[in-house]
Structures are given as C-alpha cells and as structure tokens.
Amino acid sequence: MNALLKIEDLHVNVGETEILKGVNLEIRQGEIHALMGPNGSGKSTLAYTLIGHPKYEVTKGRIEIDGVELNEMDPSDRARLGMFLAFQYPVTIPGVKVADFLRLALSNVRNPDRKEGESLISMREFRTELRETMKQLNMDSSFATRYLNEGFSGGEKKRMEILQLALLKPKFALLDETDSGLDSDAVRVVSEGLSKLAGPEMGVLIITHHERLLEYNEPQFTHVMLAGKIVETGDASLAHELHANGYDSIRKRHPEEAAWEEQQQETAAK
Amino acid sequence: MEISEAEFAVTTADGFEAFLDSRNEPEWLQQKRRDAFALYEDYSKKDLDPEEFRRLDLRLFRPNDYRIRSTGDDSSAAGQFNNLMTERGEFAGQVAHIDGKPVQSQVQAELTEKGVIFCSLAEAVENHPELVQKHLLTQAVQPDTDRFSAWHAAFWTGGVFLYVPRNVELTQPLHSLIGLSRSGTADFSHTLVVLEDGARATLLEETSSADANAAGMHMGAIELIVGAGAHLAYVQLQTWNERVFHFAHQCGRVAQDGSLQWTVSALGSKFSHVHQDVMLDGKGANAQVNGVAFATDRQKLSYYTRQAHKAPHTTSDLLYKEVVRDRARMIWRGMIDVDEVAQLTDGYQRNDSLILSRDARVDAIPGLEINADDVRCTHAATAGQVDEEQILYCLSRGISRQEAMHVIVEGFFSQVFDRIPVELVRHTLSQTVQEKLGFGLED
Ligand SMILES: Nc1ncnc2c1ncn2[C@@H]1O[C@H](COP(=O)(O)OP(=O)(O)OP(=O)(O)O)[C@@H](O)[C@H]1O
Numbered sequence: 001m002n003a004l005l006k007i008e009d010l011h012v013n014v015g016e017t018e019i020l021k022g023v024n025l026e027i028r029q030g031e032i033h034a035l036m037g038p039n040g041s042g043k044s045t046l047a048y049t050l051i052g053h054p055k056y057e058v059t060k061g062r063i064e065i066d067g068v069e070l071n072e073m074d075p076s077d078r079a080r081l082g083m084f085l086a087f088q089y090p091v092t093i094p095g096v097k098v099a100d101f102l103r104l105a106l107s108n109v110r111n112p113d114r115k116e117g118e119s120l121i122s123m124r125e126f127r128t129e130l131r132e133t134m135k136q137l138n139m140d141s142s143f144a145t146r147y148l149n150e151g152f153s154g155g156e157k158k159r160m161e162i163l164q165l166a167l168l169k170p171k172f173a174l175l176d177e178t179d180s181g182l183d184s185d186a187v188r189v190v191s192e193g194l195s196k197l198a199g200p201e202m203g204v205l206i207i208t209h210h211e212r213l214l215e216y217n218e219p220q221f222t223h224v225m226l227a228g229k230i231v232e233t234g235d236a237s238l239a240h241e242l243h244a245n246g247y248d249s250i251r252k253r254h255p256e257e258a259a260w261e262e263q264q265q266e267t268a269a270k
Numbered sequence: 271m272e273i274s275e276a277e278f279a280v281t282t283a284d285g286f287e288a289f290l291d292s293r294n295e296p297e298w299l300q301q302k303r304r305d306a307f308a309l310y311e312d313y314s315k316k317d318l319d320p321e322e323f324r325r326l327d328l329r330l331f332r333p334n335d336y337r338i339r340s341t342g343d344d345s346s347a348a349g350q351f352n353n354l355m356t357e358r359g360e361f362a363g364q365v366a367h368i369d370g371k372p373v374q375s376q377v378q379a380e381l382t383e384k385g386v387i388f389c390s391l392a393e394a395v396e397n398h399p400e401l402v403q404k405h406l407l408t409q410a411v412q413p414d415t416d417r418f419s420a421w422h423a424a425f426w427t428g429g430v431f432l433y434v435p436r437n438v439e440l441t442q443p444l445h446s447l448i449g450l451s452r453s454g455t456a457d458f459s460h461t462l463v464v465l466e467d468g469a470r471a472t473l474l475e476e477t478s479s480a481d482a483n484a485a486g487m488h489m490g491a492i493e494l495i496v497g498a499g500a501h502l503a504y505v506q507l508q509t510w511n512e513r514v515f516h517f518a519h520q521c522g523r524v525a526q527d528g529s530l531q532w533t534v535s536a537l538g539s540k541f542s543h544v545h546q547d548v549m550l551d552g553k554g555a556n557a558q559v560n561g562v563a564f565a566t567d568r569q570k571l572s573y574y575t576r577q578a579h580k581a582p583h584t585t586s587d588l589l590y591k592e593v594v595r596d597r598a599r600m601i602w603r604g605m606i607d608v609d610e611v612a613q614l615t616d617g618y619q620r621n622d623s624l625i626l627s628r629d630a631r632v633d634a635i636p637g638l639e640i641n642a643d644d645v646r647c648t649h650a651a652t653a654g655q656v657d658e659e660q661i662l663y664c665l666s667r668g669i670s671r672q673e674a675m676h677v678i679v680e681g682f683f684s685q686v687f688d689r690i691p692v693e694l695v696r697h698t699l700s701q702t703v704q705e706k707l708g709f710g711l712e713d
C-alpha cells in the first residue's frame with residue numbers, strides 16, 4: 001500500500017510566536033500537492049517543521065507516516081524514513097565535495113540502520129549511479145568534485161537540490177520555491193527534472209509562487225495557506241485562479257485569518 | 271652484557287654532570303652542552319618573558335617530574351603507536367626513537383651511495399662529526415634564545431639527522447618517529463636537516479605516544495637548512511597523548527631560490543608552546559607554511575610563527591587552520607618581519623579558526639614589522655562557529671549529527687589539506703581528526 005504522510009491539527013511556534021495555527025494535510029505516495037499562499041503565511045515553516053528543524057517547536061498536533069509519529073524524531077531519522085526537503089535557501093558547506101557528501105547521505109538513506117563510521121556504499125556503485133543521475137538531469141559531471149554550493153549560482157544550487165532528490169528517492173519530497181530566482185531555462189530544467197522523478201513512489205508537496213513548475217507537474221490538490229492555516233483546498237484550477245487573481249478573494253472568504261495576517265504584519269513592522 | 275638502568279634529572283647540575291658522563295661524545299659537543307646548561311641556569315633565575323607567557327600558565331608544568339633515561343624499553347616498538355604513517359607508506363629510509371633512544375635506523379643503500387645520510391643524530395655525531403658540528407644549533411635554532419632553547423641544547427638526546435648532498439634528489443619520502451612510551455620520560459629530541467644546493471627531499475616526522483596515559487615532556491628543536499635552489503618538504507604530525515607537555519624551537523633557513531614547504535599538525539599534547547620560524551635568507555627564497563590544529567578537552571596549544579624576509583624577492587605564504595572544542599584553547603601569534611634590504615618581497619599570513627563549543631577559545635594575533643618600502647605583505651584572521659543551519663542541512667540528508675560535525679570540520683581543514691603534497695599525510699591527518707571527533711562530543 002502507498003505510504004501516507006498525515007498532518008493533524010499542527011500548531012508550531014517560533015520562540016513565543018505561534019506561526020502555524022492548526023494545519024491539517026494528508027499526502028499519499030504518488031500524489032502531487034501544491035501549497036500556495038501569500039508571503040509570510042507559513043509555507044516554509046510547515047516544510048521545516050516536517051523535516052524536524054529545531055527552531056520550529058510543535059506545541060500541538062501530530063505528524064505521522066503510516067502511523068509512526070515523527071514529532072520528536074531527529075531530522076536524520078526522518079530523512080532515513082523517507083522525508084526530503086529541497087531548501088528554499090540551500091546552505092554552503094565549504095570544503096566538502098559534492099560527491100563525498102552525497103555518498104555519505106545515500107549510505108544512510110539506503111541503510112537506515114547505519115551507524116556513524118560504518119562502511120559506505122561501494123565507491124564504484126556510487127560513482128556509476130551519480131554519473132547516470134547527473135546525466136539524466138543534464139548536469140555537468142564537474143559538479144561532483146566541487147565544494148557543496150560554494151560559489152554556486154542560484155540555479156546551480158536549486159539543481160543540486162534536485163540531484164539530491166533524484167539520488168535519495170524519498171517517499172515524500174517537499175520543494176520550497178525550487179523554481180524561484182531562476183531564469184526560464186533553469187525553471188524548465190528543474191521542472192522537467194522533477195517530472196521525471198515524481199512517480200508512484202513519491203509524494204510531492206510543491207511550494208511555489210509560479211506556474212511553470214505546476215505545468216510540468218500538475219497537482220491533484222492545491223492548498224492555500226493564510227496566516228498559518230490551510231484555508232482552502234482545490235484542484236489544479238485553483239492554482240491557476242490564484243496566479244491570475246491573487247489572494248484577495250481568499251482573504252475575503254476567510255476574514256478571520258485575514259485579520260490575523262494583518263495583525264501579524266503590524267507586529268512584524270514594529 | 272647487562273646494562274643498568276640510569277636516569278638523569280634534567281634541572282640540576284648533578285643531573286647534568288651525570289648525563290654528560292654517560293654520553294660518549296667529543297669534547298666540542300660536551301663543551302657546547304656545558305655552555306648551554308650555564309645559559310639554562312641563568313635563564314631559570316630570571317622570569318619568563320611576561321608578554322609571551324601572559325596567556326600561558328606554566329604552573330602545572332613541573333620539570334622535576336621528568337627524567338632522561340639512558341636505557342629504554344626496546345620492546346615498545348612502533349607497533350604500539352596508533353595510526354602511524356609508517357605502517358601505510360613506502361619510505362626510502364626510516365629512523366625511530368622511543369623515549370629518546372634510537373630503536374631503528376635504515377636507509378636505502380643507493381641513497382647512501384649517493385652520499386645521503388639519514389640516521390639518528392647520535393650516530394651522526396660519531397660518523398660525521400664535521401657536518402654535525404657545522405650545522406647543529408649554529409645557524410637555525412640559537413641556544414641563547416630563551417630558557418627552553420638553552421635547556422634543549424644542554425640535554426638533547428634522541429633525534430634525526432638528514433643530509434642530502436648537492437643536486438641529489440630524493441623521490442621517495444623519508445620517515446622519522448619520535449615516540450614516548452614510559453611515564454615520566456623527558457624527550458629532548460632534535461631534528462637536523464641539511465640540504466645542499468640543488469638537493470630535494472621530503473621528510474615526514476611523527477611525534478606520538480605509545481601509551482595514552484603516560485605523562486611526558488618533549489623539549490625539542492627542529493632545524494631545517496635549505497641550500498640554494500634546494501627544495502625541502504617537511505611535515506610534522508604531532509599526536510602526543512593529552513598528558514604530554516610539548517615545547518619546541520623550530521627554525522628553517524632558506525638560501526637563494528630555495529624553497530621550503532613546511533606543514534605542522536598540532537593534534538596532541540596537554541600543553542604546547544612552539545616557536546616556528548622561517549628565515550628567507552637568499553634572494554628569491556620561498557616558504558610555504560601550513561598548520562592544522564585541533565584542540566579538544568582541556569588542551570592548550572600555542573604556536574608562535576615568524577616569517578622573516580632577509581633578502582629581496584622573497585615570498586612566504588602561511589596558512590593555519592584550527593578547530594577548538596570543549597574547554598580547549600589555541601593561541602596563534604604570527605609575525606612577518608621584513609628587513610630593510612628585502613625589497614619586493616611578498617609575505618602572506620592567514621589564520622582561520624572554527625570554534626565548536628562555547629567554552630573553547632582561540633586567540634589569533636597577526637603582526638607585521640616592515641622595514642622595506644617596496645613590499646606586499648598581507649594578513650588575515652577569521653574566527654567562526656559551526657553554523658546550525660549547516661548541521662541541519664546534513665541531518666536532513668540522513669547524515670548523523672556526529673558525522674555532520676566531521677564533514678564540516680574536515681571541510682574546514684580541506685583548504686589546508688589541499689596544500690599538503692603527500693596523500694598519505696592528508697589521509698593520516700583526516701583519520702586522526704576523525705578519531706578526535708569520535709569522543710567527548712557535546713550532545
Ligand atoms: N526562524 C524564524 N525566526 C523568526 N521568525 C520566523 C522564522 N521562520 C518563520 N518565521 C516567521 O513566520 C512567518 C511565516 O514565515 P514562512 O517563512 O513560513 O512564510 P512563507 O509562507 O514561507 O513565506 P514566503 O512566501 O515569503 O517564503 C513569518 O512571519 C516569519 O517571519
């Protein structure tokens with residue numbers, strides 16, 4: 001049976017401030033979901049919370065995969081269970097070669113029980129796999145020997161995220177604005193890349209402000225977040241409508257959340 | 271024949287006289303030792319340089335706890351030492367000392383035929399006295415520098431001598447091991463390298479403890495004398511256990527168009543205080559200095575480096591990278607000195623530190639003293655902490671926290687590792703770093 005990622009009444013604080021105010025969402029392996037919403041509505045917060053970023057504190061509610069609760073789970077264990085985030089702003093790790101990093105990551109995700117210091121997947125096997133995956137994504141093989149994200153352009157960083165997604169083959173992939181800050185060629189490459197990877201084995205949550213990624217990867221569900229809640233869920237046409245008309249109609253239909261949003265912006269301004 | 275065990279106190283006149291008697295040495299050398307001991311006694315009556323020792327607390331160091339031993343335990347061969355390069359590399363020659371005593375000395379016959387000498391310093395005194403007399407403690411390290419240099423000059427025991435004649439090039443590296451084995455041993459080993467004009471060599475030296483708990487003291491000196499157009503690569507991996515006090519005066523001199531590539535790694539010891547000087551004596555001389563330091567627990571490591579430009583068109587490039595964790599402390603004080611005549615020199619120094627724990631500390635103090643007007647000298651120092659976002663990124667890819675730490679630390683060192691010419695050294699360093707990361711991690 002397909003794995004199920006289930007998020008129930010999720011409340012999340014950053015410090016003293018509540019950012020997510022009761023999020024409900026279910027994603028099955030093989031489904032594509034889009035998550036939209038105005039700036040600051042909490043989309044990245046949801047993504048970070050799902051992968052276990054320590055700054056985001058779950059105060060209420062539950063995250064589970066097939067009944068296994070993730071709330072207290074270490075980010076590394078979540079990754080080994082099949083959770084993956086393509087970061088909106090991937091960090092640079094100076095001096096660490098892409099290939100070395102990926103081999104270590106892959107060794108852990110393939111053998112979830114692996115302890116530190118235990119043997120890695122074989123070099124030959126890994127090299128072949130890396131080379132083929134990079135070819136599939138039209139990436140130059142010289143990337144493998146560069147230092148992770150050091151001196152990478154915005155587009156190269158995003159492609160590096162897609163490469164990791166392709167290698168690690170997670171059950172659930174969260175893509176946080178993987179299409180932003182890219183020129184239209186790069187958006188196409190990333191979109192095509194994702195469409196090759198997404199399949200019956202992967203549940204995908206695409207966070208985006210643009211349409212291109214969704215054209216290549218048509219979502220079965222579109223969710224709209226406003227002030228820390230998912231206020232509406234529709235199909236692909238909802239995404240089109242929001243692109244065309246913005247969030248005003250959403251705010252009108254959900255005055256309570258719209259008021260929270262305004263309040264939040266005021267406090268932020270102070 | 272039964273040799274009775276003899277031990278010598280290293281701070282008293284009686285101890286010194288008994289030590290002298292036990293050495294079968296030529297008069298010039300014994301006299302040199304006597305002069306040095308007199309200097310040591312003088313210096314001991316005076317205070318240490320307050321500026322230099324302001325950050326270094328020597329109260330825990332009790333010289334009387336350590337003895338020179340005339341006979342050692344030969345059974346403690348290199349096998350007991352952890353993670354040595356010896357076991358993994360191919361060398362053109364190997365010399366080993368344990369507790370100040372030579373236990374191994376060999377060099378390829380073809381090198382001997384070419385006039386290369388690679389042996390213990392004591393052997394060299396016996397077989398090549400004129401070479402030793404000319405170079406030992408005369409040009410590079412000066413006995414009258416301070417209390418520690420004088421002390422070393424009076425008592426030096428073990429140590430290695432490498433001599434490469436004019437235009438002879440060694441392709442394979444040589445290896446030297448200076449080991450401490452029994453608790454309470456004082457090691458006064460001396461490394462003397464002389465490359466005649468146009469010669470080339472690589473020497474890898476390890477200082478290491480056989481017993482993780484044996485307290486010890488190393489009062490060492492290193493002299494690297496590089497002739498015109500000669501090239502020396504010298505690496506010292508310092509992996510003493512955390513009960514060893516390590517003091518050293520180290521100095522390299524480079525003649526015209528010669529080059530010295532010098533890598534130090536400071537991973538072990540309870541306390542280190544090292545002076546590392548490179549002197550660019552001849553026009554066009556060049557030195558590259560690489561430092562890798564990783565201090566954990568309560569280790570205190572202090573490195574004073576000096577790049578002295580004494581001739582025109584000389585270049586020096588120093589890069590030190592240090593990681594500190596727990597309550598460890600690292601002190602680096604770097605000086606670039608440029609003499610009046612040293613026009614058109616290019617001196618560079620850079621120090622980067624990565625601080626892994628709140629209670630760890632680094633003091634990095636760069637300095638320039640320039641007396642020529644047409645030079646380019648620059649320095650830079652950075653200090654930073656491991657970014658939690660970097661750790662999270664690693665974790666989110668299934669990497670454990672400890673491995674993430676290792677990845678980040680190793681990445682931090684990679685810039686200096688990349689400058690080290692010998693793969694074996696990089697590999698050994700990386701493994702030692704990994705071992706050090708393996709215990710005492712926070713969280
Ligand atoms: N680490 C943090 N520290 C402080 N405030 C935070 C942090 N993360 C999120 N917030 C706050 O939480 C709110 C939601 O931010 P979030 O980044 O989740 O929004 P978003 O929907 O991803 O927005 P965007 O479309 O601009 O990426 C914002 O008010 C933001 O300032």
Ligand SMILES: [Mg+2]
Binds near residue numbers: 043088176
């Ligand atoms: Mg965001």
